[in-house]
Amino acid sequence: MEAQSGDSTVASGNRKCSAVTGSARKIKDNAADWHNLIIRWEKLNDEGFSVASRVVNHRLNHVQGEQQMLVDDPPPPRMDGAPAQRRQLEAECSKLLEVVDKMAAIISKMERLLASQKGLLDLEEFQFGPEGRKVPLFHSWMTPQFVEVSHQLFDAYSQELRLKQTILQELAHTVTSDLCMVYLSCWLYQPYIHHQMRLTLEALLLETGHRLL
Amino acid sequence: MCAKPAALTSLQQVLRKSFQSLEKNQKVWNSVLAECSPLMVSLGNVAEQLRALSNVQLSNTPLSVFPDLQERLHFKLIQAADTVLEKLNEKMSSLQSVRDSISNQVSRAFQLYEQNTDSLDLLTCTQRSSTSPSVADMLEWLQDAERHYRQQFLRRKTLLQTLRADNLSLLESASKRWESLESPSEEENITDVLFKVSFFMESQ
Numbered sequence: 133m134e135a136q137s138g139d140s141t142v143a144s145g146n147r148k149c150s151a152v153t154g155s156a157r158k159i160k161d162n163a164a165d166w167h168n169l170i171i172r173w174e175k176l177n178d179e180g181f182s183v184a185s186r187v188v189n190h191r192l193n194h195v196q197g198e199q200q201m202l203v204d205d206p207p208p209p210r211m212d213g214a215p216a217q218r219r220q221l222e223a224e225c226s227k228l229l230e231v232v233d234k235m236a237a238i239i240s241k242m243e244r245l246l247a248s249q250k251g252l253l254d255l256e257e258f259q260f261g262p263e264g265r266k267v268p269l270f271h272s273w274m275t276p277q278f279v280e281v282s283h284q285l286f287d288a289y290s291q292e293l294r295l296k297q298t299i300l301q302e303l304a305h306t307v308t309s310d311l312c313m314v315y316l317s318c319w320l321y322q323p324y325i326h327h328q329m330r331l332t333l334e335a336l337l338l339e340t341g342h343r344l345l
Numbered sequence: 346m347c348a349k350p351a352a353l354t355s356l357q358q359v360l361r362k363s364f365q366s367l368e369k370n371q372k373v374w375n376s377v378l379a380e381c382s383p384l385m386v387s388l389g390n391v392a393e394q395l396r397a398l399s400n401v402q403l404s405n406t407p408l409s410v411f412p413d414l415q416e417r418l419h420f421k422l423i424q425a426a427d428t429v430l431e432k433l434n435e436k437m438s439s440l441q442s443v444r445d446s447i448s449n450q451v452s453r454a455f456q457l458y459e460q461n462t463d464s465l466d467l468l469t470c471t472q473r474s475s476t477s478p479s480v481a482d483m484l485e486w487l488q489d490a491e492r493h494y495r496q497q498f499l500r501r502k503t504l505l506q507t508l509r510a511d512n513l514s515l516l517e518s519a520s521k522r523w524e525s526l527e528s529p530s531e532e533e534n535i536t537d538v539l540f541k542v543s544f545f546m547e548s549q
Contacts, residue, residue: 291411294411295408295411295414298407298408298410298411301407302406302407308401309397310396310397310400310401311397311401311406313393313394313397313398314394314397314398314401314403314406314408314418316394317394317397317398317418317422318408318414318418321418321421321422321425322421323414323417323418323420323421324417326417327424
């Protein structure tokens with residue numbers, strides 16, 4: 133059933149993507165989902181950077197305070213500020229944990245998108261044999277390409293999540309300001325999300341008709 | 346009570362135009378410079394991050410498990426620096442327009458003066474009234490202003506041209522060196538001049 137409806141919307145030359153059904157519909161929806169998930173990720177990234185910066189500030193102030201206490205002789209009376217400072221630091225760390233948890237949830241959704249893509253490819257191979265469809269569903273991409281793109285995006289963002297989880301664990305315990313700054317840079321600049329990824333996403337949106345050619 | 350020579354009238358008109366142009370361009374110059382400040386701050390931030398990265402041996406940290414992290418982060422930071430430098434270059438184009446506009450206007454005034462030195466004797470040129478500074482003074486002020494903007498542009502452009510995203514020490518010192526190029530006394534002089542010629546600009 134699905135094969136017929138999927139194929140009936142595909143004509144050579146001018147394809148009307150607005151009339152997609154079946155596999156094409158699913159792939160188009162997946163593309164929109166990828167786009168939305170990535171936008172949400174970027175927002176969380178910005179939010180997380182603000183929080184992480186505050187964690188570093190608290191941390192470095194605390195470290196400086198401790199070092200000052202070691203230097204001073206006799207040491208000054210314990211400031212009332214210290215427990216309040218610790219509570220603030222803990223609060224910021226909790227916020228950062230929340231951000232990372234939300235990002236992990238996004239990765240889970242990305243994993244489901246990838247699985248869905250693979251499922252559609254399997255279905256196609258079942259219907260059309262190992263060579264798959266002869267004619268592209270949209271403009272020019274064959275179905276394995278959608279899987280490949282999903283893989284690239286998923287791999288990049290998963291790696292980025294692992295990096296952020298490490299930063300989350302280490303940030304509040306790091307003593308040297310240089311390393312703190314490197315953690316912050318890693319968070320902000322997302323070394324594993326190459327510029328190429330954005331182009332890949334754009335290409336996906338173009339192919340599936342979300343962006344006009 | 347002799348009639349004003351035609352040459353003097355035309356020269357005064359051109360001078361008026363020159364000061365109007367100077368007034369407008371001063372505002373443009375200052376606003377473009379103000380836009381450069383946050384860009385220089387960004388450049389400094391990126392430089393700080395590059396320095397921190399070069400000071401850290403990632404293999405001795407929990408980040409050692411991440412493949413190619415040093416290179417990837419370095420690349421992103423260099424890219425960020427390049428982006429800022431590009432934006433600064435765009436600002437330089439705006440400053441260049443200001444410089445060119447002032448230079449052109451001032452040279453027109455001087456050209457007109459030189460063409461008419463026969464009818465513009467020393468007395469005429471040094472005569473001033475309550476509403477009008479002397480032609481000599483006005484020409485001098487315009488010349489000073491033109492030189493100021495010309496030099497400022499040259500110094501700032503030269504500074505930016507030395508900056509490379511991968512030359513860390515130059516990036517780190519860029520903000521300070523940029524600020525040191527400021528010349529508040531010259532800027533004040535120009536504002537003073539515009540004040541002095543305000544009556545003159547209003548009169549016909």
